[in-house]
Amino acid sequence: MAKGKKQKSKAENRKSKVETRSASAAGPIRRVTDKTITPESASSSVKSAKSADSGFVPRIDTLIAGVHFGNPVLTASGTFGYGREFAHLIDLNLLGGIVVKGISAEPMPGNPPPRIYETESGMLNAIGLQNVGARKFLEEKLPFLRTLRTRCIVNVFGYSTEDYVRAIEILNAGDGIDAYELNISCPITRCGGMVYGNDPKLTEEVVAASKRAARFPLFVKLSPNVTDITVLARAAESAGADALTLVNTFVGMAIDIETRTPRVSNVTAGLSGPAIKPVALRMVYQVARAVKIPIVGIGGIATAEDALEYIIAGARAVQVGTANFYAPETSPRVVEGIREYCRRKRTHLSELVGSLRVTDRPVS
Numbered sequence: 001m002a003k004g005k006k007q008k009s010k011a012e013n014r015k016s017k018v019e020t021r022s023a024s025a026a027g028p029i030r031r032v033t034d035k036t037i038t039p040e041s042a043s044s045s046v047k048s049a050k051s052a053d054s055g056f057v058p059r060i061d062t063l064i065a066g067v068h069f070g071n072p073v074l075t076a077s078g079t080f081g082y083g084r085e086f087a088h089l090i091d092l093n094l095l096g097g098i099v100v101k102g103i104s105a106e107p108m109p110g111n112p113p114p115r116i117y118e119t120e121s122g123m124l125n126a127i128g129l130q131n132v133g134a135r136k137f138l139e140e141k142l143p144f145l146r147t148l149r150t151r152c153i154v155n156v157f158g159y160s161t162e163d164y165v166r167a168i169e170i171l172n173a174g175d176g177i178d179a180y181e182l183n184i185s186c187p188i189t190r191c192g193g194m195v196y197g198n199d200p201k202l203t204e205e206v207v208a209a210s211k212r213a214a215r216f217p218l219f220v221k222l223s224p225n226v227t228d229i230t231v232l233a234r235a236a237e238s239a240g241a242d243a244l245t246l247v248n249t250f251v252g253m254a255i256d257i258e259t260r261t262p263r264v265s266n267v268t269a270g271l272s273g274p275a276i277k278p279v280a281l282r283m284v285y286q287v288a289r290a291v292k293i294p295i296v297g298i299g300g301i302a303t304a305e306d307a308l309e310y311i312i313a314g315a316r317a318v319q320v321g322t323a324n325f326y327a328p329e330t331s332p333r334v335v336e337g338i339r340e341y342c343r344r345k346r347t348h349l350s351e352l353v354g355s356l357r358v359t360d361r362p363v364s
Contacts, residue, residue, distance in 0.1 A: 056343060056346050057343075058339060058342030058343050058346075058347065058348050058349070059342075059348040059349060059350070060072060060335070060338055060339050060342055060348070060349040061349070062096070062316045062317050062349060062350070062353075063316075064179075064217075064219075064242075064243050064294045064296070064316050064317060065179065065217035065218075065219070065242035065243045065293075065294060066217060066242075067151060067178050067179050067217055068151075069096040069097055069151055069317060070096055070149070070150075071095075071096040071335045071338070071339075072096055072307070072311065072315075072316065072317035072318060072338065072349060073095060073096045073307065073317070073318060073319075073320060073331050073334050073335045073338070074095065074096050074097035074098065074099055074151075074153070074296065074317060074318070074319045074320070074331075075095060075097075075098050075099060075319060075320055075321075075324060075331055076099055076298055076319035076320060076321035076324075077099040077100065077101055077102055077155035077181060077183070077221075077319075078101050078102065078125070078127065078129075078155075078321070079320075079321040079322060079324040079325065080098060080099070080100070080101070080324050081100075081101060082100050082101065082137070082141040082144075082145070083098045083100060083141075083144065083145055083148070083150075083152075084141070084144045084145075086324070086328055087144075089328040089329070090328055090329055090331070090332055091332065092148050092150050093148055093149045093150055094150075094331070094332040094335060095150045095331055095332070095335070096150070096151065096317060096335070097150055097151035097152070097153055097178070097317075098145065098148075098150055098151070098152055098153070099153040099154075099155055099181055099319060100137075100141070100145070100152070100153070100154055100155060101129075101130075101131055101155065102129045102131055102155045102156070102157045102183050103131050103132075103133070103134050103137050103154055103155060103156055103157075103167060103171065104129065104131060104133060104134065104156075104157055104158060104163065104167055105133065105134050105158065105163055105166040105167040105170060106133050106134075107131065107132055107133035107136065108128070108129055108130055108131050108133070109128075109130060110127050110128035110129065110130025111126050111127060111128030111130075111264075111265055111266050112265050113265060114263065114264050114265055115127050115128070115264055115265065115266070115269075116264070117254050117263040117264055117269070119252075119254060119271065119273075119275070120275065121273060121274045121275040122271050122272060122273030122274060122275035122276065122300075122322065123271070123272055123273050123322050123325070124252055124253070124254055124263065124264055124269035124270065124271055125249070125264075125269055125270055125272070126264045126265070126266035126268070126269035126270065128266070129157055129183075129186075134167050134170035134171050135170055137154070137171070137174075138170070138171065138173060138174045142174050142176055142177070143176075145176055146175065146176035151178045151179075152176055152177055152178050153177075153178060153179045153180070153181050153219065154171055154174075154177050154179075154180055154181065155180075155181045155182075155183055155221070156168060156171070156180050156181065156182055156183065156210070157182075157183040157186050158186065159186055159187065160190060161205055161206050161209050164182065164206055164209065164210050164213075165209050165210060165213045168180060168210055168213045168214050168215075169213055172213070172214070172215040172216075177216055178216060178217075179216050179217040179218070179219055179242075179243075180210070180214055180216055180217070180218050180219065181219045181220075181221050181245055182206070182207065182210055182218060182219065182220045182221060182241075183221050183248070184196040184197035184203060184206055184207070184220060184221065184222070184223065184236075185197050185221070185223040185225075185248045185249075195223060195225070197222055197223035197225075197226070197232060197248075198223060198225065198226055198232075200231055200232060200234075200235035201235075203220075203232050203235040203236055203239065204235045204236075204238065204239040205239075207220055207235075207236050207239035207240060207241050208239040208240055211239065211240035211241070211242075212240075217242040217243065218240070218241055218242050218243075219241070219242065219243040219244065219245050219296065220236040220241040220243075220244055220245070221244075221245040221246065221248055222236070222244060222245070222246040222247060222248065222287075223247070223248050224246070224247035224248060224249075224250055224276075224279065224280065224283060225250060225251050229246065229247070229283045229286065229287060230286050230287055230290040230291075233246075233287040233290055233291050234290060234291060237291045237292070237293050241293060242293060242294075243293050243294040243295065243296065244287060244291065244293060244294070244295050244296070245295075245296040245297075245298060245319065246280070246283055246284060246287060246295065246296075246297065246298060247276075247279075247280045247283055247284075247298060247299055248270070248298075249269075249270025249271055249272045249276075250270065250271045250272075250276055250279070251268050251269075251270065251271070252268065252269060252270070252271035253267060253268045253269060254269075272299070272300070272321055272322045273300055273321075273322040274300040274302060274322075275300065276299045276300050277299050277300030277301070277306065279299070280297070280298065280299025280300065281297070281299065281309055281310060281313055284297045284310055284313050284314060284315050285313040285314055285356070287314070288313060288314025288315070288354055289314070294316045294317075295314055295315045295316060296315060296316065296317045296318065296319060297310030297311070297313070297314075297315035297317075297318045297319070298318065298319040298321060299321075300322070301318055301319070301320050301321070301323065301334070302320070302322075302323040302327070302330055302334075303333075303334065303337065304333070304334050304336075304337020304338050304340075304341060305337070306318075306334075307320075307334050307337070307338060308338060308341060308352070311338075311349070311352050311353055312352055312353075312354070312355050312356050313354070313356055314353065314354040314356075315353070316353050318334075320334060
């Protein structure tokens with residue numbers, strides 16, 4: 001009988017410990033707060049959060065061009081559709097923002113297949129900016145995005161300055177848009193295919209015209225296919241850009257040696273994924289030292305460590321792109337990883353931005 005009582009007592013103790021651990025893991029219930037914030041209130045909140053008696057709670061929200069993001073992790077244009085396509089896979093409200101695929105004034109059919117090819121540590125794509133057009137976006141896609149707490153950024157492109165302005169003028173009627181992202185990596189019809197983002201004067205032209213037309217803040221997405229990206233960054237800033245996102249894809253190609261034909265129908269395509277991260281990171285670091293406006297970093301981000309590298313280099317937020325194709329849960333995982341890092345380091349996100357420790361010498 002004594003032995004039976006001891007066994008029962010041990011079992012009850014084990015059960016009690018399991019229940020205690022489960023309750024602890026569940027953690028406190030978090031309240032959803034209003035999205036609006038000012039720099040003054042953000043600064044005050046940072047101070048109060050650090051001095052909280054209940055333990056350190058890091059702030060990982062960020063403010064870019066007057067737009068408040070609950071966290072610094074956005075999804076990159078062209079990798080996340082219009083957002084709804086991923087609603088059955090992840091909780092979209094866990095994201096800082098969704099950058100929808102490129103929108104033009106009129107619908108575009110895109111390039112014929114094959115349009116995507118997997119490479120070593122990356123992906124080539126030449127979708128051809130297929131989209132439903134600005135009017136249909138407002139009617140069919142934006143209503144769903146308006147139901148989310150997550151910020152909505154609309155990527156805009158065109159093949160002439162007039163194309164960009166016309167698309168923006170149509171989109172201005174859309175309530176629920178928080179900002180525009182200008183894709184200036186498009187060939188210009190009147191200039192024989194020259195890309196806006198490769199020439200400082202053309203960059204200034206399209207950014208200035210778009211800024212005059214825009215109802216919402218204007219982020220400008222820079223091309224990495226240039227000699228000195230800081231020249232283009234300064235041109236965009238001087239023309240009125242509110243923020244910069246960088247980088248877009250690198251031009252690459254792949255060949256099937258058996259048939260001696262290109263792997264994608266367009267012959268060349270945009271390279272993205274882990275392979276481009278070291279180069280993209282270097283460009284973010286250089287641009288952060290060259291301009292005063294906020295930067296959003298893009299290129300090969302698949303982990304919280306990747307994202308934190310960009311933030312420490314000078315980005316206030318990041319975009320996850322290629323990883324969405326093979327691991328849709330990447331962005332929420334990156335958010336939690338950043339939060340845990342800040343908790344462990346007892347620091348807030350704003351204190352990490354541009355905090356790289358280097359000796360004062362030029363980048364080689």
